[in-house]
Amino acid sequence: MKNPRRLRLIAPLAVVLGLATITGVAHVVQQPDPTDATFLSPTSDEGQGARLLADGLSRKGVAVEVRHTSQEALDAIGTFGETTLFVTTPGLVHPTYLERFAALPPRVRVVMVAPRANELNKAGLDVVVGGPRWTAAAVGPGCGADFAGAAGPAAVLRWRYDAAEYAPVTCYDGGLAEFRAGGFADITLVGAVDPFRNDRADEHGNSELAVGVLARSPRVIWLDLHEREPAPRIPPPPPAGTGSQPGGDSSGDDDGWTDDSDPDGEPGGEPTGEPQPGDEGGETVTGGAAGESALAQAFPPSVWATLALLVLAAIALALASARRLGAPVAEPLPVQVRTAETVRGLGGLYRRARARGASLATVQSAARARLADHLDLPPTTPVDELAARVAAYAGLPEDDVRHLLGGGVEDSDAELVRAATAVQDLVRFVTGQQNAQQAPDEGNVT
Numbered sequence: 001m002k003n004p005r006r007l008r009l010i011a012p013l014a015v016v017l018g019l020a021t022i023t024g025v026a027h028v029v030q031q032p033d034p035t036d037a038t039f040l041s042p043t044s045d046e047g048q049g050a051r052l053l054a055d056g057l058s059r060k061g062v063a064v065e066v067r068h069t070s071q072e073a074l075d076a077i078g079t080f081g082e083t084t085l086f087v088t089t090p091g092l093v094h095p096t097y098l099e100r101f102a103a104l105p106p107r108v109r110v111v112m113v114a115p116r117a118n119e120l121n122k123a124g125l126d127v128v129v130g131g132p133r134w135t136a137a138a139v140g141p142g143c144g145a146d147f148a149g150a151a152g153p154a155a156v157l158r159w160r161y162d163a164a165e166y167a168p169v170t171c172y173d174g175g176l177a178e179f180r181a182g183g184f185a186d187i188t189l190v191g192a193v194d195p196f197r198n199d200r201a202d203e204h205g206n207s208e209l210a211v212g213v214l215a216r217s218p219r220v221i222w223l224d225l226h227e228r229e230p231a232p233r234i235p236p237p238p239p240a241g242t243g244s245q246p247g248g249d250s251s252g253d254d255d256g257w258t259d260d261s262d263p264d265g266e267p268g269g270e271p272t273g274e275p276q277p278g279d280e281g282g283e284t285v286t287g288g289a290a291g292e293s294a295l296a297q298a299f300p301p302s303v304w305a306t307l308a309l310l311v312l313a314a315i316a317l318a319l320a321s322a323r324r325l326g327a328p329v330a331e332p333l334p335v336q337v338r339t340a341e342t343v344r345g346l347g348g349l350y351r352r353a354r355a356r357g358a359s360l361a362t363v364q365s366a367a368r369a370r371l372a373d374h375l376d377l378p379p380t381t382p383v384d385e386l387a388a389r390v391a392a393y394a395g396l397p398e399d400d401v402r403h404l405l406g407g408g409v410e411d412s413d414a415e416l417v418r419a420a421t422a423v424q425d426l427v428r429f430v431t432g433q434q435n436a437q438q439a440p441d442e443g444n445v446t
Contacts, residue, residue: 012320016313020306032193035226040088040113040196042066042222047199050088054222056211063219070097071232073223083108084217085185088196090115094229095122104185109217111188113196114159120189125181127189130160130174134305136192138204143171145178147212151205159191176213188213356416360409363420367427368405374431394430401426 038044042054042064054064067073070093077083085101087093090112093101101110102123112119117129136158141148148171157175161168166179175191190196190213195206214220350359372381375389387402394401404426409419 013313013317016317017310020309020313023306023309032197034089034092037226039226040193041224045198047197048193049198050196052198052201052207053196053210053214056207057215057220060211060215061218062215064222065219066222066224068224070094070100070223070225070229073221074100076221077104077108080219081107082217082219084214084220085110086214086220086222087112087115088193088223089113089225090119092225092228093119093223094231096232097229098123102181102184102187106180106183106185109186109188111190111213113190113193115189116159125163125187126165127177128162128164130162131158131191133158136194137175139173139175141171142173143169145169145171147209147216148172148176150212151209154205154209155194155200155203156190156192156206156209158194161189161191163187163189351413356409356411356413360416360419360423363423364405367423370427371405371430390426390430394426396426 032039032048036048038046038049040048040050042050043066045051057064065076067076073085074097077085085104085108087101087110090098098119099122102125104110115129117127120127120129136155138153138155139157140153141151154172156172160174161170161177162174163170163177163179166181168177168179170177172191177189178186180186194200194203195210197206201207201210347359350356368381368383368386369379371377371390372379372386375386375393377386377389383406384402387405388398390396390405391398391401404419404423407419409416
């Protein structure tokens with residue numbers, strides 16, 4: 001690169017940008033996509049699938065029944081005895097069904113994987129949600145639940161749940177919470193997908209925890225949903241033996257959405273009636289916690305983390321370059337320096353920066369000052385006027401003198417040396433330091 005100063009400026013920023021980009025891309029690649037058909041699918045052998053979990057449940061004698069819509073899952077529950085409803089993608093479930101899940105009878109346990117505050121709000125559950133962490137942390141159980149004690153530490157702490165309203169059993173530093181929603185279903189909230197994934201099953205006590213949470217009922221209804229559900233055209237009837245839902249009366253058919261609407265108010269339907277909890281500007285957190293804006297939900301956390309890293313990198317670069325910001329400031333030297341050393345040092349800086357034009361301009365400026373003083377002219381005399389006086393005084397072509405005192409230099413060291421020597425020869429000739437009969441070398445003048 002011709003300008004090493006530019007390289008020193010760009011290189012640190014490029015390295016930081018590269019590291020931030022690699023970190024963000026790696027994080028995005030590692031995060032599972034709930035809309036992928038393999039995500040926590042009981043039939044998938046992919047890394048983000050859950051075939052190992054389904055096989056583990058089968059070995060425990062648990063019957064696993066896969067359903068692909070919320071209505072099918074509710075129909076499958078029916079009047080059967082103890083059942084676990086495993087909701088792998090609560091963010092894709094329509095709010096109407098989330099309410100229905102929370103209002104299931106006590107014989108049903110609903111296990112939700114990494115639900116956010118918005119989904120819990122729409123289910124009518126008063127739970128404060130914290131997080132998410134950059135990645136799931138493996139922490140100790142910290143509770144007396146049998147499944148947690150058997151599993152030991154597990155990577156479950158990415159979202160943290162505080163369900164103090166329901167006197168919950170809280171494990172893994174809030175990464176897992178269990179409670180009964182009023183007199184209805186038992187709810188289990190798991191703060192990360194890691195324990196259920198094939199590629200994380202062998203880490204820590206993940207596999208033991210996932211199997212232990214789901215194997216407490218002889219039957220598991222596995223909701224394998226990978227696209228956002230539309231609103232039900234006709235509200236599903238309440239399961240037998242249940243009363244009103246925690247979120248309100250379920251007897252009506254006004255759930256706040258038209259038939260083909262999207263639960264987040266996206267194209268396909270418009271909200272109707274009164275606003276639903278959590279629909280005002282994105283996620284909200286019950287219990288007084290700060291809500292998430294619609295803009296925050298529009299991008300994954302990795303995007304905001306990358307932007308934060310870029311801002312920190314820019315601040316660090318500004319601090320590191322602070323002494324080079326702004327115009328140069330003249331300061332007295334702390335010690336006396338010999339003139340020859342100063343000239344040599346300044347010349348070295350000019351040469352290192354390849355500032356040939358600035359170097360020649362310094363020589364020309366000194367020459368013009370000396371010639372103006374010799375000819376009794378003001379120091380601010382223009383170059384053209386000074387060149388005319390010098391040419392007349394020395395008997396030299398005016399154009400040549402003007403070029404010597406104000407012209408530029410080609411981009412080579414040889415041209416710089418030739419031009420500077422010619423300027424010095426002109427000064428010496430005019431001021432009488434050379435033989436008055438000897439004019440400057442023609443080659444040096446032109």
